[in-house]
Amino acid sequence: xxxxxxxxxxxxxxxxxxxxxxxxxxxxxxxxxxxxxxxxxxxxxxxxxxxxxxxxxxxxxxxxxxxxxxxxxxxxxxxxxxxxxxxxxxxxxxxxxxxxxxxxxxxxxxxxxxxxxxxxxxxxxxxxxxxxxxxxxxxxxxxxxxxxxxxxxxxxxxxxxxxxxxxxxxxxxxxxxxxxxxxxxxxxxxxxxxxxxxxxxxxxxxxxxxxxxxxxxxxxxxxxxxxxxxxxxxxxxxxxxxxxxxxxxxxxxxxx
Ligand SMILES: NC(=O)c1ccc[n+]([C@@H]2O[C@H](COP(=O)([O-])OP(=O)(O)OC[C@H]3O[C@@H](n4cnc5c(N)ncnc54)[C@H](OP(=O)(O)O)[C@@H]3O)[C@@H](O)[C@H]2O)c1
Numbered sequence: 001x002x003x004x005x006x007x008x009x010x011x012x013x014x015x016x017x018x019x020x021x022x023x024x025x026x027x028x029x030x031x032x033x034x035x036x037x038x039x040x041x042x043x044x045x046x047x048x049x050x051x052x053x054x055x056x057x058x059x060x061x062x063x064x065x066x067x068x069x070x071x072x073x074x075x076x077x078x079x080x081x082x083x084x085x086x087x088x089x090x091x092x093x094x095x096x097x098x099x100x101x102x103x104x105x106x107x108x109x110x111x112x113x114x115x116x117x118x119x120x121x122x123x124x125x126x127x128x129x130x131x132x133x134x135x136x137x138x139x140x141x142x143x144x145x146x147x148x149x150x151x152x153x154x155x156x157x158x159x160x161x162x163x164x165x166x167x168x169x170x171x172x173x174x175x176x177x178x179x180x181x182x183x184x185x186x187x188x189x190x191x192x193x194x195x196x197x198x199x200x201x202x203x204x205x206x207x208x209x210x211x212x213x214x215x216x217x218x219x220x221x222x223x224x225x226x227x228x229x230x231x232x233x234x235x236x237x238x239x240x241x242x243x244x245x246x247x248x249x250x251x252x253x254x255x256x
Contacts, residue, residue, distance in 0.1 A: 010040025012235050018042045018083040019073075019126070021064050021118070022091030023057070024050040024190030027141065030223025031088055034231040042252035043080050045073055046091070064091050064118035065110065074125035083133075084126050086234045089119040090141045093193045096201045108155045115159035115167065124169060127179065136179040137234040140167040141226075142189055144187040144249040152204060164245055171243035180242040182233045187249020189221035216251035 002161025019033045020027040023044030031055050036042050036056055053059045061071040077084050092115045097103045114170050119140050142160045164183050171181035188194065192218040202209035213219060229246050242245050245256060 016040045018086035018089040019077045019084045020044045027223045027226045028090040032225035033232045034227040065113040070121035087138045096152035099149040100154045111155035111159045117164045130179045131177040134178045138181040140183045142185040144253040165180035165192045183245040186226045186253045213222045
């Protein structure tokens with residue numbers, strides 16, 4: 001398959017060990033499928049074990065919002081895979097509130113833990129080995145909502161804005177060691193989490209329940225629209241790409 005082979009007939013991620021957070025549904029499941037197809041060994045995590053894990057995928061239950069969860073997951077990755085060459089921080093999300101000032105303190109902290117600090121902690125545990133080996137690829141999943149800063153989601157967009165900034169800085173630090181760090185920034189993608197969140201938002205604000213897609217390319221995204229970009233970023237085809245942020249949103253939220 002053209003996107004998974006390197007011209008030699010060898011799957012392009014053969015021999016690579018990948019950890020993808022939140023890979024049991026939605027965008028994360030799409031990323032897991034692409035990495036697996038490209039020959040990587042894949043371990044994924046979520047809080048609840050799914051009824052079925054795709055053949056070839058390893059699963060460990062963990063909650064990435066806490067330091068303990070990150071430590072358990074990093075230890076499991078070393079146990080199960082023997083180390084990590086590819087680290088995709090996909091677990092994330094948040095529920096909307098009726099106003100920015102109604103967002104409770106504990107919800108702010110939860111959003112920061114899930115959408116920013118989970119990545120910071122897991123990178124701190126797993127990136128040093130990549131640095132020592134002199135190779136590795138890390139991808140952080142942000143949100144196209146960041147520059148818009150929708151008030152009902154400020155806890156989420158602020159955390160993701162921090163994630164984008166953090167990702168850029170980590171890329172600068174790890175580049176001399178040959179470790180690449182990038183961000184992918186999805187727009188409106190059809191997933192269980194995305195649909196549930198948009199339904200909650202429409203209940204709070206009926207103007208958000210429009211049937212007509214506002215995406216310039218004429219449709220909402222599918223998980224694989226994001227997964228293909230992640231596959232590119234973790235592959236050798238992106239060997240000169242680091243510190244970048246790929247906005248993949250059908251043209252909905254242009255950035256200057
Ligand atoms: N869908 C969109 O329109 C959209 C737009 C912009 C950005 N994004 C971003 O894309 C990423 C994936 O979103 P999605 O829509 O695919 O989400 P989703 O359908 O809700 O799936 C989220 C995945 O993450 C896992 N997860 C959630 N909280 C976790 C935790 N605390 N610890 C470990 N795993 C956890 C979930 O499993 P469990 O619930 O079992 O833990 C599930 O596997 C997120 O970072 C989201 O912010 C999505």
